[in-house]
Amino acid sequence: MEYWDGMKAIAPEIWLTSFALLALLLDLITKGRNSRNVGYLTLAGLGVTALALMGQGDEVVTAFGMVEVDKFGRFFKLFTLAALAVVCVFVMSDRRERQHGIGEYYFLLLGAAVGIFFMVSTNNLLLLVLGLELLSLASYSLAGFHKGNKASAEAALKYVIFGGLSAGVMIFGISLLYGLTGTIDIAEMATLGAEGIPRGLTGQLAASPIPVGIAVTMVLAGFAYKISAVPFHFWTPDVYQGAPTPVTTFLAVASKAAGFGALLRFMGVLFVRDDVQGLVADYGSQVGLLIAVLAAVTMTVGNVSAIGQSSLKRMLAYSSVAHAGYLLMGVATMNEAGFSAALFYMAAYYFMNLGAFGVVLYFEGVTGNDHIDSLAGLGRKAPLISIVMVAFLVSLTGLPPTIGYYGKFMLFTATIDSGMTWLAVVAGLNSAVSLFYYFRIAKVLFLREGPDGAAPRTQPIFTGMLTAFGVCTVVFGLYVSPIMRWVADSMDLLE
């Protein structure tokens, strides 16, 4: 009986896995001739999984003692599905992707999603590592998908090496935590034990905080790699630039969100929940300070490095590093307001980054490369897409009336409220710096004269989707309550 309850609780994961296998099978049967059908099958699979997710009840269920089925996890799962759907549309509407004959593409995307699903919904560090590795393995292959392309292959290799290294560090940290506390479950670590009893963190912290600090920092390294925070960001520009653009989109949005989902759960369950032992919660605020420093350094390095870039994808890679820094502000507060703000910013990030990468994909199709200077004059030739791009850039900079502004506003509020005004000031000045490189794109699009020529061809579905994203970026910046309600509803993690 218990077994079936557990199976029911992880039904979305089962659906996702089944569709991943189906996609592979369909590709095999059609011998890669009609990869578009595989795309439709994938979209159907994402839809079915989303329905299964939304059919789940409100109360928190623990399946097999390992998988926490709660609304917090559901936020990130639905996020992932929505992001993957967009990535699928990108793949399907990109002619260059189709040349590579590409059933496995979809299989890998779905496989990565399965990894993300487990990663964001477990308190068990073992399962966390498994989910993380599943996501990483799929991402490595996706990054190197253009087999004949040297940059793509190099990107994949760099990704593997950095990923292996940081995963090793993280697993070492986890083994330390296990050795210190005698459990692999973070909820138990935080709540069990008292002074003199070795099980749980409290006893260890009472003895000496240093070993715990080393262990937590090492685990943090693994997360930092996934979300591309400094100093584990070095892979980001190369991989983002070298990988096919839809894959870059996937890495920048879905994979990063997964890293944040897992990080928020790790920090929330270990340090923030009400039932956490006092000593552990106090220690949590020190970890918060460490994360605050990490956030400040990450956003500054990201923004300053982005200034000099001439490749659009590379610039957006550094921008995504900077955004990891902003998101980390929410984590650093170690309270509900901060976590909610991070979730809200995640939603904002979804619209503006998927939109921006979509536009980059479109520009690549038009100009054949991703140099910023080759965009000159496109503002006049493709006005709709260019205006939409400006909306994304405004949102990425964090200016009203866009969703990116409201996200930053919430992050700033949470940060100042928890006494880290300096961090809000650093982040504010960073936004001003980021304006400089974001608006380089707007400048080249609209302020420079380009070569004459006909307006580039567009696919209506693709243009329509990007326009919808642009509209959402502005509308949800003025009318925030739907997303706020969703975010507030997803905070059952801390209950």
Next chain:
Amino acid sequence: MDHTLLNWIIFLPMIGMTAILLCPKRSVGLIKLISLVATFIPLVLATWLYFVGFEKGTPEYQFEFLRPWIYSASESMNMKVNYYVGIDGISLPLVWLTTLLLFIGVPASFGIKKGEKAYYALLLLLEVGILGVFVSLDYFLFYVFWEIMLLPMYFLIGIWGGPRREYAAIKFFLYTLAGSVLMLVAVIALRLETGTFSIPEMTELAMSGGLLGTNLFEGGMLMGMKFTTWVFWFLFVAFAIKIPVFPFHTWLPDAHVQAPTPISVILAGILLKLGGYGLLRACFPIVPGAFDDFAFTLGVLGVISIVYGAYVALGQTDFKRMVAYSSVSHMGYVLLGVAALTEWGANGAALQMFNHGTSSAAMFLIVGVIYDRAHHRDLNGFGGLSQPMPVYWGMTTLAFFAALGLPGLAGFVSEMVTLLGAYQSEDPRFRVLVLISVIGIVITAAFLLWAIQRVFLGTLNEKYKDYSDINAREIFCQAPLLFLCIALGILPAYLLDWMEGSVEHWVTSMQQAIQIING
């Protein structure tokens, strides 16, 4: 709280913008017509508001409109943001000036022959942002409008500007944004401290000495400095960049010189006022204690702006750059007058904002007229233009005299009142400041007269002898501004009577608040 009039004034230009975006690109005439209508109706409404609707002599906010905007059931996320607008005697003249200058800005832009559709759409969006700032009484809303303004300005300078437009546009954007992120941090801190975004409520709390940052920080101290001091400087820098006060002024000459004429007019005429207005509405009354601590510093900055701005203007050979630096000088009076914290000083500052709005706008239009004909702005390259262009010469002289403070014209009244007010300040050091700022007046007279001499007098350059005089469209743009320069020089009461109630209340409540805070 249910007057919808202000909403119409703010958002009519946005309706016009939407209509323009729906127009086909080629029907330029229709686009111009829509822009004229969309800027004219707000002007009519604002004029009605000024002469009929507004009740003079009371410091209360009028025509208020309040609706809840961003609320949340979750306590940790409930921001309690309202859409809250209203006007008083300080904002009303500036609202009217905005609608006037934007209306003038449309025919003044008829010379623009590239991307008209985008140009007029952006111009109308700019009007929405500016008017929104002047009427917002909710700090969140204020900030949103403050930033909405930047984007159209960036593109208006960047696409239709002069040769170095890219540099000027991004410099303008970066400077303002750097200031406004500091404002954002301060606003959030104020919201957390007071529990509200409402500017009147924040002001009331501050005036009773209840806004010291003790809710947010222990003892109201942050890193060894008072919370209110931090807030003061963050807000001050944000607004000072806009005014611009020395040493935050360096974006201004670039932006002005590169911007097309109508945009320069709006930039000098209204955008600079946003800084002064921000100080009066949203900075000083919220941290009166810190204002008192640094009042003399502000006065010094004001005087440096007056003298330095004028001195640098003296050295310019570019006509437009000279006018741009004169703005730095003239806006210095606003800061000096407010810092003195006397009724005369504050009234003078508010007057000066309006009068600089008309006279500097007139001067930028004048530069535009000659640039359209000669395609250069080198002061030393002209000469004797009074012969082919006598009407133009007369108008220029009038505008310049208004700017340099000739008695009988508007500039004289506001500068005089400001300096008198500053002299009356309780702090005797302000008298020294007044004496120094007189140097600024002399230099201003010098560079303006010298400019007239170099452009209009002397021997006529052969190249220019066939120039047509100022045409009807240019006179149409110029005339209302010159009329105001004369009328308000003779009858300043037509402005003062409207402002007095609010300004006097502003000064007395600031003085009381400072007494309460200093014990």
